[in-house]
Amino acid sequence: MAEDSLSRPGIAPTEPLAPGLYLVPTPIGNLRDITLRALDVLERCDVIACEDTRETQKLLNHFGIETPTVSHHLHNERDRADELVRRVLAGERIALVSDAGMPAIADPGETAVSLAVAAGVPVYALPGANAAVTALVASGLPAERFSFRGFLPSKSGERRSALEALHRELQSLEGVAGTQIFYETPHRIVEALTDVVAVFGAAHPVALARELTKLHEEFLRGTAADVLRALEAKDRVRGEMVLLLAGTLSAEENAGSESLAAAVRRVMREEGLDEMAALKRVARERGLGKSEAYREWQRTKGR
DSSP states (O other), X not given: XXXXXXXXXXXXXXXXXOSEEEEOOBOSSOGGGOOHHHHHHHHHSSEEEESSHHHHHHHHHHTTOOOOEEEOOTTTHHHHHHHHHHHHHTTOEEXXXXXXXXXXXXXXXXXXXXXXXXXXXXXXXXXXXXXXHHHHHHHSSOOSSEEEXXXXXXXXXXXXXXXXXXXXXXXXXXXXXXXXXXXXXXXXXXXXXXXXXXXXXXXXXXXXXXXXXXXXXXXXXXXXXXXXXXXXXXXXXXXXXXXXXXXXXXXXXXXXXXXXXHHHHHHHHHHOOXXXXXXXXXXHHHTOOHHHHHXXXXXXXXX
8 A cells, every 4th residue: 555545554444345335535636635435435445436547446446445336327317227227226435526526526426325325325425625616715706695506507598598587596595695606618718708707797706726735726806807718718618617606796887787688678668779770789788799699599589
């Protein structure tokens, strides 16, 4: 076993590992964030179900753990979950891990847990690393209440619709929603923040956490427009990211929450402009390109 492993004096397990499904969080960047209990379970279980066996093997090799692994990912999740539950019912100890962080949080695992619970199989969740909570507590945004939203849609129109729906939800909750947390990828983060600016306004408070627990960890905090400008100034954006939005809308945001379609109809009514002239006016006022505004109008004008 390696230096950081269970061979250290005083931490040898004293209780047998009971049959069950063990949800084992793994480090999100820094390997020293693994817990002693996680190492214990990974070493003593019968098999480790991995989102990517190659990624998990790097962790196991580092700590000298030789437990066999099987794949458990989005494309085989249902079939593998059935198999894992059958194995636990037969008396085995199964550890389930994702590539990084807590299984079932924007990663495979939920199906296996659901089937295990339905079958009466014991499920043990170990505490440990999680990017969303790690980012939240260091974001500077309120941490008493929060909502984890997973990944925003990858397609522009669907992402804008999701943000508009969230804006309406926060309006209805009147300031008690708490901080909103999303995972995002490097190649989509600029587009996502551009949509945040368009929907929530340039002054909406946000935070962006990048490369958490790693050597180049970075937090960008401020208004949505400020964080967007800071990202656009970089030559290249790398690393998995956590995007956090303040859950309270300012008076200006509440007053300016009119949808593009509603704004176009209002301008047509109040100023007597035709549809395209009104659309151009609203697009100019909101800083939208003509093609982007037209797509948004076509998508929402029936609402």
